Amino acid sequence: MTWCSSGTGLRTLLICVLTLCCVPAGGSDRWVVQEQRGSLLMYSEFEVDTERITAELSEVDSELAETTGIRATEGRVEIVLFASRQSYLQYLSASVPQAAARRAIFLKNGEISQIYAYNSRSLVVDLRHEMTHVRVHQHMPYAPLWLDEGLAEYFEEEEAARPRSSRREAVRWKARVGISPTLSTLERIPSAESMGAEEYRNSWAWVCFLINDSAGSRQLLQGYVRQIHRGEAPGKFSEYAAAENSGLLSRANSYFRKMTFPLTFVSSEE
Numbered sequence: 677m678t679w680c681s682s683g684t685g686l687r688t689l690l691i692c693v694l695t696l697c698c699v700p701a702g703g704s705d706r707w708v709v710q711e712q713r714g715s716l717l718m719y720s721e722f723e724v725d726t727e728r729i730t731a732e733l734s735e736v737d738s739e740l741a742e743t744t745g746i747r748a749t750e751g752r753v754e755i756v757l758f759a760s761r762q763s764y765l766q767y768l769s770a771s772v773p774q775a776a777a778r779r780a781i782f783l784k785n786g787e788i789s790q791i792y793a794y795n796s797r798s799l800v801v802d803l804r805h806e807m808t809h810v811r812v813h814q815h816m817p818y819a820p821l822w823l824d825e826g827l828a829e830y831f832e833e834e835e836a837a838r839p840r841s842s843r844r845e846a847v848r849w850k851a852r853v854g855i856s857p858t859l860s861t862l863e864r865i866p867s868a869e870s871m872g873a874e875e876y877r878n879s880w881a882w883v884c885f886l887i888n889d890s891a892g893s894r895q896l897l898q899g900y901v902r903q904i905h906r907g908e909a910p911g912k913f914s915e916y917a918a919a920e921n922s923g924l925l926s927r928a929n930s931y932f933r934k935m936t937f938p939l940t941f942v943s944s945e946e
């Protein structure tokens with residue numbers, strides 16, 4: 677098993693596992709559901725609404741592509757679902773001890789991406805979160821941690837749920853008393869293990885700003901993603917943004933005071 681981090685100074689959350697020997701055991705009667713839809717394979721220990729899961733995940737794919745330019749590849753994605761946390765831990769704890777601290781985990785083995793999760797009320801949210809990581813790492817050779825987690829936190833919620841997100845009130849309230857999330861602080865986070873609730877929320881808030889402030893902020897995010905996708909090294913996002921659109925980042929604080937989620941932008945808006 678290998679942990680990956682990029683050699684460029686920008687770290688990825690990605691955990692690479694070279695071999696997870698018994699996953700998922702083909703032909704085993706362990707799996708009540710074994711289903712393939714295109715490049716997506718689902719294995720489950722319990723009856724699960726694969727129709728709904730597929731619909732939710734394709735919604736993530738289309739929204740990600742539209743807002744950020746991140747696109748799914750043909751690479752195989754295996755989703756392995758366990759009936760309980762206990763079963764999930766039994767299956768993964770020896771080979772992936774990091775799974776113990778999470779409700780779900782994403783692993784990458786070459787072109788194959790795997791998502792492991794267990795049955796809970798937040799299963800769909802967990803799968804949307806992990807699928808966002810899958811798509812980010814299929815599309816980009818590396819991703820800054822705050823961006824990777826911020827996107828996953830953003831797309832884990834369905835569009836209609838975002839304005840009601842409890843995180844929204846927390847960010848707005850703090851911004852109104854002068855405490856806004858700072859990008860430079862997020863860019864210094866050394867590893868996923870050092871991220872707590874505040875770091876996740878602040879990463880989410882920055883992604884909300886970039887996707888929703890204006891057509892200009894969205895284009896800036898898309899440009900950054902495109903450069904990394906092409907194998908270029910645009911450096912830290914804060915530096916890239918300052919060079920591309922010097923005034924844009926100064927708008928973040930006023931966005932954090934409102935945290936709106938417009939569906940479209942008027943074409944004349946920056």
Ligand SMILES: [Zn+2]
Pocket residue numbers: 805809825828
């Ligand atoms: Zn994540």
